[in-house]
Amino acid sequence: MSKKILITSRSFGKISDEPMKILKDAGFEVTMKGADFDQKEFEQIIPEYDALIIGAHPFPEDLMEKCPKLQIICKHGAGLDNIPLEKAKELGITVCNVPGTNSNAVADLAVGLMISLSRNIVIANNRTRAGEWKPVIGLDFCYKTLGLIGFGAIAKNVARRAKGFGMKVLAYDPYIKELPEEFRDYTTLVSLDEIIKTADFISLHLPLTDETRDMITVKELSKMKEGVYVVNTSRGGIVNEADLYEAVKSGHVAGAALDVSVKEPMDMDNPLRSLENIIITPHIGMYSKEAIGAVSLICAQNAAAKIEGKELQFKVV
Ligand code: NAD
Numbered sequence: 116m117s118k119k120i121l122i123t124s125r126s127f128g129k130i131s132d133e134p135m136k137i138l139k140d141a142g143f144e145v146t147m148k149g150a151d152f153d154q155k156e157f158e159q160i161i162p163e164y165d166a167l168i169i170g171a172h173p174f175p176e177d178l179m180e181k182c183p184k185l186q187i188i189c190k191h192g193a194g195l196d197n198i199p200l201e202k203a204k205e206l207g208i209t210v211c212n213v214p215g216t217n218s219n220a221v222a223d224l225a226v227g228l229m230i231s232l233s234r235n236i237v238i239a240n241n242r243t244r245a246g247e248w249k250p251v252i253g254l255d256f257c258y259k260t261l262g263l264i265g266f267g268a269i270a271k272n273v274a275r276r277a278k279g280f281g282m283k284v285l286a287y288d289p290y291i292k293e294l295p296e297e298f299r300d301y302t303t304l305v306s307l308d309e310i311i312k313t314a315d316f317i318s319l320h321l322p323l324t325d326e327t328r329d330m331i332t333v334k335e336l337s338k339m340k341e342g343v344y345v346v347n348t349s350r351g352g353i354v355n356e357a358d359l360y361e362a363v364k365s366g367h368v369a370g371a372a373l374d375v376s377v378k379e380p381m382d383m384d385n386p387l388r389s390l391e392n393i394i395i396t397p398h399i400g401m402y403s404k405e406a407i408g409a410v411s412l413i414c415a416q417n418a419a420a421k422i423e424g425k426e427l428q429f430k431v432v
Contacts, residue, residue, distance in 0.1 A: 262314025265321025
């Protein structure tokens with residue numbers, strides 16, 4: 116009997132037919148539920164599947180216990196916060212992700228959002244379309260101090276771009292003891308407090324864990340420099356949304372950009388939507404053709420390799 120694979124990522128296979136061909140050649144019967152994803156439906160049908168290529172939605176622990184056929188979960192991306200890894204390990208379910216592959220795409224977006232904020236690009240666009248033709252004065256992005264929270268694959272690529280803008284880069288990452296050689300002339304490893312107090316732009320690039328949830332609340336926001344810009348392309352919940360709203364509304368934080376939110380899609384009545392100087396994008400960090408193409412390919416190769424008993428790339432559990 117053929118093996119069944121469920122795909123809940125919105126972007127799987129959007130760039131080329133190759134990933135789907137790999138799954139079909141491996142004998143998989145494929146069900147695509149990315150475009151019209153529904154969590155309730157997912158919870159009902161996943162017990163029938165042997166393999167899963169998962170998007171960003173939750174896979175509850177107790178549900179995993181009801182999936183005796185499931186052999187492999189391939190995360191269509193890097194962040195593993197929606198998958199209970201310990202439970203998967205206990206149940207013998209293999210988990211793979213695709214780290215690093217989307218790090219150029221997310222870094223481009225983070226830098227783009229910082230420039231959009233400091234030069235009011237989105238505000239100017241919206242006002243001009245609404246009939247105005249008035250200049251909006253912004254701030255230079257170049258030569259400022261950039262604070263990176265987390266210094267993994269994405270943050271390193273943001274730092275590389277910041278070098279070209281002549282920026283001074285501060286990085287906080289408690290799991291990195293020494294900076295790689297290439298960053299040393301323009302990047303310094305500092306405490307979180309130093310970033311909070313001295314950076315003109317703060318960009319977050321770390322996983323959502325019990326340790327990082329609500330890492331940035333009113334306490335940290337109030338210590339930030341007047342006029343700071345905050346960009347979160349990592350995960351919703353690391354920056355407290357209610358506190359960020361107040362800090363931007365008061366003008367202490369000059370602007371914020373969020374590619375991620377605690378609840379996705381973000382609720383229509385979330386107050387963050389009401390402020391002109393908050394840019395909100397629908398979790399598009401890795402949505403470049405190059406990144407999606409590479410991530411889909413690796414997920415398909417891993418799912419096929421698992422059932423063919425071959426070696427896997429980026430096996431986490
Ligand atoms: P990575 O694993 O290469 O880097 C994460 C870094 O965070 C590591 O260096 C780690 O040491 C550091 N870190 C962990 N806990 C920390 C803490 N308490 N304080 C400071 N640093 C801490 O991951 P990456 O590829 O750079 O991705 C970073 C995050 O971006 C991912 O975890 C994911 O949540 C998010 N992401 C978002 C998108 C998107 O579409 N917006 C796409 C990819 C990744």
